[in-house]
Amino acid sequence: MSRIRVLxxxxxxxxxxxxxxxxxxxxxxxxVGETGDGRTAVAMVEQVRPHLVVxxxxxxxxxxxxxxxxxxxxxxxxxxxxxxMHSDDVSxxxxxxxGARGYLLKDSADILKAxxxxxxxxxxxxxxxxxxxxxxxxxEAKAREIEDNLDLLTEREQQVLRLIAEGKTNRAIAGLMSxxxxxxxxxxxxxxxxxxxxxxxxxxxxxxxxxxxx
Amino acid sequence: MRQPLMERIRVxxxxxxxxxxxxxxxxxxxxxxxxxxxxAPDGRAAxxxxxRLHPDVVVMDxxxxxxxxxxxxxxxxxxxxxxxxxxxxMHRDEVFxxxxxxxGARGYLVKDAEDxxxxKAxxxxxxxxxxxxxxxxxxxxxxxxxxxxxxxxxxxxxxxxxxEREILQLIAEGKTNGEIATVLTxxxxxxxxxxxxxxxxxxxxxxxxxxxxxxxxxxxx
Numbered sequence: 001m002s003r004i005r006v007l008x009x010x011x012x013x014x015x016x017x018x019x020x021x022x023x024x025x026x027x028x029x030x031x032v033g034e035t036g037d038g039r040t041a042v043a044m045v046e047q048v049r050p051h052l053v054v055x056x057x058x059x060x061x062x063x064x065x066x067x068x069x070x071x072x073x074x075x076x077x078x079x080x081x082x083x084x085m086h087s088d089d090v091s092x093x094x095x096x097x098x099g100a101r102g103y104l105l106k107d108s109a110d111i112l113k114a115x116x117x118x119x120x121x122x123x124x125x126x127x128x129x130x131x132x133x134x135x136x137x138x139x140e141a142k143a144r145e146i147e148d149n150l151d152l153l154t155e156r157e158q159q160v161l162r163l164i165a166e167g168k169t170n171r172a173i174a175g176l177m178s179x180x181x182x183x184x185x186x187x188x189x190x191x192x193x194x195x196x197x198x199x200x201x202x203x204x205x206x207x208x209x210x211x212x213x214x
Numbered sequence: 215m216r217q218p219l220m221e222r223i224r225v226x227x228x229x230x231x232x233x234x235x236x237x238x239x240x241x242x243x244x245x246x247x248x249x250x251x252x253x254a255p256d257g258r259a260a261x262x263x264x265x266r267l268h269p270d271v272v273v274m275d276x277x278x279x280x281x282x283x284x285x286x287x288x289x290x291x292x293x294x295x296x297x298x299x300x301x302x303x304m305h306r307d308e309v310f311x312x313x314x315x316x317x318g319a320r321g322y323l324v325k326d327a328e329d330x331x332x333x334k335a336x337x338x339x340x341x342x343x344x345x346x347x348x349x350x351x352x353x354x355x356x357x358x359x360x361x362x363x364x365x366x367x368x369x370x371x372x373x374x375x376x377x378e379r380e381i382l383q384l385i386a387e388g389k390t391n392g393e394i395a396t397v398l399t400x401x402x403x404x405x406x407x408x409x410x411x412x413x414x415x416x417x418x419x420x421x422x423x424x425x426x427x428x429x430x431x432x433x434x435x
Contacts, residue, residue, distance in 0.1 A: 012304060012325035014332055018237015021244065021329075036326070085231060106231035107255075167422035201388035204425040205434075213426070 003030040004119040007044055009067070010056040010083070011036040019054070019083075019111070026112055038062030042070045045078050051119045054111075055100070057084040057091060065094045072099030079118050083111070087128055089149045103129045150210050152194045158212070160187040164200065165207035222249040223340035226267070228260040228286070229275040229302075238273060238302070241329045248336060257281025258397075264290050264297055271340045273332075274319070276303040276310060279387065280397075282433060284310075284317045285379060291318030298339045302332065308353055310432070315354075321345035371431050373415050379433070381408045385421065386428035 006029055010016040016034055023029045032048045035041050039061040045053060053071060057064035068080045081102040082095045095103055102124035104114050114124035125133060153161060156177070163173045170188070174181045197203050207213045225248055229235040235253050242248050251269050254260040258280040264272060272290060276283035287299045300321040301314045311322050320339045323331060327347065335345035346354065371379060377398075384394045391409070395402040418424055428434045 013328050014241070014302070014323075014325050015234050015237060017329040018234065018239075018241050020237075021240035022233070022237050025240070083233070104233075106233045109232045109236065111233055165422055165426075167420035199388045199390075200421050201386055201425045204422045205386075205388075205429065208426060208429050 004028055004052060004115065005030050005032045005048070005050040006115065007032060007041065007048060007050040007053045007078070008034040009036070009038070009041040009053060009059060009064070011059045012056075022111065023115065029112075029115065036060070038064060038067035041067050042074070045071050045074060045076050049076060050078050052115055053078050053080045054083050054115065055080050057082060057086055057095070065091075065098050068095065068100050069098040081114055081118050081124065087126075087132075089132060092129055092132060105129065149195060150212070153191060157187050157191050157194075160184060161191055161203065161207055162212050164188065164191075165204045165213040220247075222247055223271055223336060224249050224251045224267075224269045225336060225340075226250075226252050226254065226260065226263055226269040226272045228254045228257070228272060228278065228283070230255050230278050234275075238332070241332055242273075242336065245333050245337075248333070248340075255279075257283060257286030260286045261289050261293075264294055268294065269297060271336050272297060272299045273302050273336065274299050276301060276305055276314075277432070280384075281380060282383060284313050285376065285383075287314065287319050288317040288376065300335055300339050300345065305432075306349075311350055311353060312357070322350050323347070370416055370427075371433070374412060378408055378412050378415070381405065382412055382424065382428055383433050385409065385412075386425045386434040 006023060008016050008020055008031060010019065013036065016036070020031050020034060024031060032050050033044050035044055037060045041053065041055070042062065055064045055068055064082060071078055071080055080100045081104060082100045083104045083106060084091065085106045087105055092103055101118045102114050103126065104111065104124065105126045105128060108126045117124040150158065159177065160173060163176065170181050170184045174184045191203065192198065195206060197206060225242055227235050227238050227242070227250060229238065239250050239253065242250055251267050252263045254263050257278045260272065260274065261281070274283045274287055278286065283301060283303070290297055290299060298320045299318065300323065301319045302323045302325065303310065304325045306324045314322050321335050321344055323335055338345045374382065380398070381394060384397065391402045391405045395405045413419055413424065416427060418427060
């Protein structure tokens with residue numbers, strides 16, 4: 001059987017080159033190109049006709065999601081495996097919407113397994129990602145187009161989120177929002193459940209990431 | 215593959231992303247003068263491995279859980295005079311370079327460098343030298359000649375002791391006093407005392423404020 005032709009896309013050169021060597025240890029895989037930006041990646045797919053593109057998300061010129069979309073719509077038949085540090089809902093959803101066949105986190109070790117599975121026509125997701133997808137599948141009944149998991153929160157909950165991240169006690173928040181402390185605690189519980197957060201520190205980090213607070 | 219010219223340089227690779235670590239290992243193992251003696255996924259494990267196996271060079275990422283790269287570097291350099299640290303990170307900000315140098319690193323490479331740069335850096339540092347690329351060298355020269363007005367961004371952090379900075383990171387990672395006590399083999403009372411000290415020194419009064427401070431100082435992501 002002919003070897004699996006792979007194009008590597010990551011702007012951290014040393015990471016890309018390490019990945020190249022890692023993949024080259026497998027006799028079934030042939031690296032046919034590498035680049036650090038999305039625009040070149042799309043162009044290279046036309047030239048070198050890989051079976052598989054291993055794509056980082058945070059790349060310059062044209063980002064990983066957009067490059068994936070262009071490659072999948074380009075009709076060359078190349079399949080895309082996203083390889084990234086980001087494990088958030090939005091990145092995963094957008095990648096799948098753009099047509100990626102797999103999503104692998106950089107702290108996993110399954111690159112060879114993933115590459116071969118996708119090249120043979122299947123899909124592959126890191127265990128952590130599979131869990132998120134399964135949860136989303138179960139939620140399908142609610143069927144909303146969630147572009148940002150901040151949207152999972154009601155307006156009141158977003159308000160409480162901001163106040164928690166600003167360091168206010170439940171009592172202070174209750175005063176500011178003219179509700180009972182019990183209500184605030186309920187909101188806090190819902191926020192943690194919806195966003196899969198487990199303590200104040202995680203709530204604050206989420207709020208900073210979403211720029212709800214600085 | 216040619217025979218090594220002299221005793222091989224023993225290297226420990228530290229990065230929290232498995233694939234990155236494996237890739238780095240592949241690059242380093244391709245050189246006959248280099249021997250990988252281990253890998254570690256976080257700063258605490260890194261210090262542990264250095265204590266046990268005494269590598270010549272540690273290739274250290276900066277953003278690590280449990281104990282970040284700067285703190286791990288500081289600890290390793292202090293305890294092991296013969297172990298040298300090469301920082302390999304995606305961060306190119308001057309603040310990180312300065313912190314790395316102050317912590318005792320002998321080299322600083324950004325992840326968009328090439329594999330040959332990594333090999334060169336490890337070998338130069340392993341044989342006793344330092345390794346900085348042109349941009350970093352220029353920055354260091356500017357600092358030395360006093361041309362930059364010497365902005366010291368990490369003043370607040372440097373007011374804390376090593377132990378306090380370590381606890382700050384764990385607080386920001388969401389650990390309870392009990393969990394921190396277990397990880398650091400201290401009593402929960404001691405942890406609480408440290409926590410109060412940290413808040414006093416930084417003039418911050420709530421956990422949320424500590425977390426935001428830690429994020430701003432890149433102690434945690």
